[in-house]
Amino acid sequence: MYSAEVDVKANLQKILDSSLDVICTIDAATKFVTVSGAAKKVWGYGPDELVGCSLLSIVADEDYECTLNSIKQIKKDFSKNTCENRIYKKDGSIACIAWTVHWDSEDQLMYCVARSTDNKRKVEDLLVESEEQLRFAQKLARMGSWHIDLITNKVKWSEGLYEVYGVDKEKCQNPTPELFISLIHLDDLTMCLDEVEKMKKAGKSDHTHRLIRPIDGKIIYVRHLSHEIRNEHGEMVAFTGITQDVTEQKETEINLLLSEQKFKSMVQNGSDIITILDQQGNFKYVSPTSLRIAGYEPKELVGRNVFQMMHPDDVPHMIEKFAEVVENRNDHIPTEHRFMAKNGDWIWLESHGIDLTSESNIGGIVINARNVTERKKLQEALAQAQKKRQRAITSAVIKAQESERSQLGQELHDNVNQVLTTVKLYNEMLFDGIGDPKDILQKSIHHLQSCINEIRSISKRLSAPTLGKITLEESINELIESINLTRRLQITSAITGLERKMVQQDFHLTVYRIIQEQLNNIIKHAEAGNVSVIIENTPQEFFLQIEDDGKGFDVKARRKGIGITNMETRTENMHGKMEIISSPGKSCKLIARFPPVQEK
Structure with missing residues (x-):
């Protein structure tokens, strides 16, 4: 974690040193904390001359009050991050400045990018570039900002937030509160909803939770610093804040907790088995939950090899996953395997691990295993x-x-x-x-x-009908004509919406077979003389009805035969629904409905 922070700071320092704009940090009392070297070129002041001095001391008299109000507004509303004013340069001249500001309530610092706007025609371009630099800085720090309007329910995410959340911006131009909730790890959902209620009372919130990135399925930790916005009537109208990926920091915290009594207490009372293995897979430490989950006292497992406790069929794959953890190639996605419980039963565990062999107070590979039997x-x-x-x-x-x-x-x-x-x-x-x-x-x-x-x-x-040569309407008419020739039935048809349409072959065959099967059923069982076949193809649905004047039957009392089962299966395969309406002495009607038919 420390080296990662050093790298980020080094990269940020390069931005400070190379930028043509003045990049600085200002504390809550408006005093400069850090100032980039550009201040000497642009304002005439060296960084050492400004550090410790108040920004207000160099602001033009006419802009003093508006600058002070802008600072207050930026601290109150994270979405207000730009302002303009005039300052006195060291030579006494006045410079027009456009500021891009981010207020960090935790650090109590304003992160600022200041650019001269003497040429008003370039103000918009300068602000865009300043915001781009701020976005780049956020990207390095794996940070993003957001704003939720509670009146319109509209949500705005910065580009950095899309990267943190692992959401494709092209596919999600208009994020919603529901989308964010869907990303939250299920185990943390209640806590997050509680934090929202707390923020309504306290006006702000600072909490960390897990979420699952859609782009790669990884579980990450994010920290939210959020603030409510109220209108002039005191009504809450929006939430705004920043979110940072703190996975590295959080994992380090978790790993360090292994050596602390607080974490040991959590391990002893948790729902998972937490173990520490050496690089050969031997148990060095086993949490007390092993007794409840697998029936073993921790001391019964310490010293034994984990692979000897696994199902033989799972061992090769688990050895490979274990090697990935040791070589830091694991993707942190849990792996399922079977484990021999003390009573001789095989239980299913979902395990994932991290190699902390280099940590002197741990010195092993930490495995978290959950019973998913x-x-x-x-x-x-x-x-x-x-x-x-x-x-x-x-x-x-x-x-x-x-x-x-x-x-x-x-x-x-x-x-x-x-x-x-x-x-x-x-x-x-x-x-x-x-x-x-x-x-x-x-x-x-x-x-x-x-x-x-x-x-x-x-x-x-x-x-089967000659699907590639004739239309669905033609094949149905041929079928009806062939049965009419036998003089067993008199079949009439009314087909609309299929004029010379060549439909998909699987749908063609499905409709043909349903009509054929039902006509056969009528011939064999219905004692009918007349049958009507109605087909209506509309933009809303494809409708099929076959009705006879036979003796009918009790649909509920009669067990479904092979023919009806086949027709239902064919209908379901085409995402349709079928029903049969009949009763003794009142004929029979088959109705099937499908999505609108697609032409070839």
């Missing part, structure tokens, strides 16, 4: 349920295929075979000279045509 059981139960559902679907498909084959055999035997047998008898009569030859031939031709129609109907039912 119940969560894994729920995940496994869900996976088994999904497998069971998939097996049921597969079984239904197989049964449907067998049923189709059985039905095909029955139809060939009962219809085609009987017709051909009749034709054979007519031919034998003709051969034996029995009856009128012309009458016999006409009857034979009639029966052969009936046989051809039956075979064509069976073929249509078994074959």
Whole structure:
């Protein structure tokens, strides 16, 4: 941590030394604390001449009051960070200055960038550059600012805050309070909401919590310094503040707490097992929570090797993750593995670690392990349920295929075979000279045509529509025509919104099979004479209705068959919903609704 701070300070000092603007820090009493070398060139004062002096001592008399008011306003409202005034240069001349200021309530310092604005046409550009330098400084310090308007609920983030939070600015131009809440680590959410309530009473807040960066999934610590803004009526109208990534500092604090009694107390009463391992994976320290979670007294584990306690299937992967921690290549993402409890059961732990071997008061690799056995059981139960559902679907498909084959055999035997047998008898009569030859031939031709129609109907039912060649409307009309030829049903159709549209093949086949399956069900079970098929394709939805005038059935009392299950599965796969409305003696109506159809 110390070296990181030194690097940041060194980088900031380079900015101070190289900038053509005067960059300085001013304390709460308006006295200069630090001043960049540019003050000598721009104002004529050397840094040593200004340090310890009040800013107000060089402000032009006419601007004294407005400068003082600007300072008060900046301290009160973090969103007010720019102002202008005039100062006396060392040679007695007056310089117009544009200030960009950030007030740090913790340090009680104003971080300032001052630029001469004698040429008014350049004022806007100068302020932009000053703010850019401030943004760069914030980036080095991993800091950003924010403002929430409670009246409009609008949120403003600085560029630095997008980087700290790991949120893509291009995809999130208008951040919301809900977005920020979604980033907060679940374990810290209640605390953060409590801090908001405290701020409403105290007017300010300073707290640290964890959040999860969407861009890489990393958990970081951030510190918030926030302040409320009230209107002239005393009503709170906004929150404003700064946020800094303090992960390095926080991790160092946590690591140091390992050697303190305060942390030991937390370890003893926590919900996780905290251990210290040497570089070979041997336990050097085990928290007392091991008894509650795994059934071991800490002394039973100290000296044993952690990999001997793991499930053999998990050991290779965990050795690899352990090596990453030792080599400081770990991404701090927890790893799940199985651990042998004292009673012989395997429990699931979610572990992550950090190498603190170089810390003399720790001298090992700190591992934090949480029991996630119940969560894994729920995940496994869900996976088994999904497998069971998939097996049921597969079984239904197989049964449907067998049923189709059985039905095909029955139809060939009962219809085609009987017709051909009749034709054979007519031919034998003709051969034996029995009856009128012309009458016999006409009857034979009639029966052969009936046989051809039956075979064509069976073929249509078994074959998928020629999706690449015809539209959905055309394939449905062909299906209806083939069934009408058998004279088993009289089917009418009303199709709108599909005029010559070529839809996606999977959707085409889904609708075709649902209509085909329901018409087959009507033929086999409904004892119906007439059927209507209605299709309406609108910008809001694709609507399908198939209604017959058959005997109907009790939907609740009747167990779903393979055909209905298949139709429901096909509908769900296309993100649609299907329902069947029927009752004994009152026909049957199938309704399916899908999202608007997409053309190829």
